[in-house]
Amino acid sequence: MVHKIIELLRSKGYIIESHPRRGYKLLFIDDLSLASMYLSDLDTKIRYSVHYVRSCTSTQDIAKSLAELGAPEGLVVIAEEMSQGRGRLGRKWYALKGGLWVSILLRPKYLRTLQLLSLISGLSVVKALSRMLGISNVKLKWPNDVLYNEKKLAGILVEGSVEADEVHYIIVGIGVNVNNDIPKEIENLAISLKSILGHEIPRVPLLRSLIKEFDTLYNELITCNTEKIINEWTKYSSTIGRKVKVITFGEVIEGIAKGLRSDGSLIIVDDYGKKHVVYAGDVIHLR
Numbered sequence: 001m002v003h004k005i006i007e008l009l010r011s012k013g014y015i016i017e018s019h020p021r022r023g024y025k026l027l028f029i030d031d032l033s034l035a036s037m038y039l040s041d042l043d044t045k046i047r048y049s050v051h052y053v054r055s056c057t058s059t060q061d062i063a064k065s066l067a068e069l070g071a072p073e074g075l076v077v078i079a080e081e082m083s084q085g086r087g088r089l090g091r092k093w094y095a096l097k098g099g100l101w102v103s104i105l106l107r108p109k110y111l112r113t114l115q116l117l118s119l120i121s122g123l124s125v126v127k128a129l130s131r132m133l134g135i136s137n138v139k140l141k142w143p144n145d146v147l148y149n150e151k152k153l154a155g156i157l158v159e160g161s162v163e164a165d166e167v168h169y170i171i172v173g174i175g176v177n178v179n180n181d182i183p184k185e186i187e188n189l190a191i192s193l194k195s196i197l198g199h200e201i202p203r204v205p206l207l208r209s210l211i212k213e214f215d216t217l218y219n220e221l222i223t224c225n226t227e228k229i230i231n232e233w234t235k236y237s238s239t240i241g242r243k244v245k246v247i248t249f250g251e252v253i254e255g256i257a258k259g260l261r262s263d264g265s266l267i268i269v270d271d272y273g274k275k276h277v278v279y280a281g282d283v284i285h286l287r
């Protein structure tokens with residue numbers, strides 16, 4: 001019975017040491033430079049290995065350079081801090097010490113849309129947080145934000161090298177505010193796990209949990225189980241069913257977010273009953 005519970009906790013990301021006579025010990029490891037060691041025993045389809053740096057411009061840049069040198073799928077680049085962390089459309093991503101700043105290298109043979117990859121990445125963050133830390137009020141905002149009480153807890157950036165229908169590589173960037181301070185510039189719109197829970201969270205178990213959830217969802221994606229992904233994403237979403245304003249390629253659409261199509265695009269129905277399909281853009285929740 002105890003063994004079963006220990007295995008359940010391990011599958012949620014917790015790191016538990018076992019000793020034949022002394023029993024079990026729960027470890028709170030925050031030092032990300034040790035992460036590689038603690039990912040090696042994870043039961044995942046892909047083999048993940050961590051390349052850790054203390055600081056860099058952007059983990060996306062390091063992951064790209066290594067991808068171009070032939071690094072295998074499952075490389076995870078982690079930095080303690082980034083000087084030029086980036087979001088979508090060249091926006092700045094603040095990445096101070098204490099956060100979880102991660103880029104994962106993937107080499108799918110074929111990918112229907114990058115959008116779905118962005119959706120499963122956000123979904124993995126939400127599932128990891130609710131499974132491991134029991135935080136239930138974390139929601140997804142289309143396409144790539146993880147929110148807590150409408151404040152941004154995590155963001156996703158998917159970049160890649162794709163030619164015609166051949167995928168060279170994809171880099172999934174995931175940034176989660178964990179124990180880091182939130183800079184003044186974004187204090188009204190961002191939040192960290194430390195401030196939600198009132199204490200610091202060990203990042204290595206959190207990373208394990210995140211990778212485990214990501215691996216499962218990525219496998220659903222490459223085996224084309226998109227219906228399951230869309231349903232799960234919708235379950236955790238705060239966008240669907242809501243009145244929203246969407247800014248997409250210079251156009252502004254206002255209406256009710258009705259749901260997602262199977263490629264991850266968002267369906268909006270405006271006040272005149274006209275249906276719009278949005279493939280990329282920024283969403284503002286209106287009420």
Ligand code: BT5
Pocket residue numbers: 057058059060082084085086087088089091092093094095100101102103144152153154155156157173174175176177186189190191
């Ligand atoms: C994102 O873009 O949300 C993508 C964030 C991806 C970050 C990861 S960390 C690892 C990897 N390496 C990188 O260099 N990047 C990736 P977007 O949806 O465009 O949102 C950007 C906006 O989020 C900014 O304009 C700010 O308003 C806000 N923001 C910036 N830093 C933030 C932070 N630490 N927490 C919450 N919001 C932030």
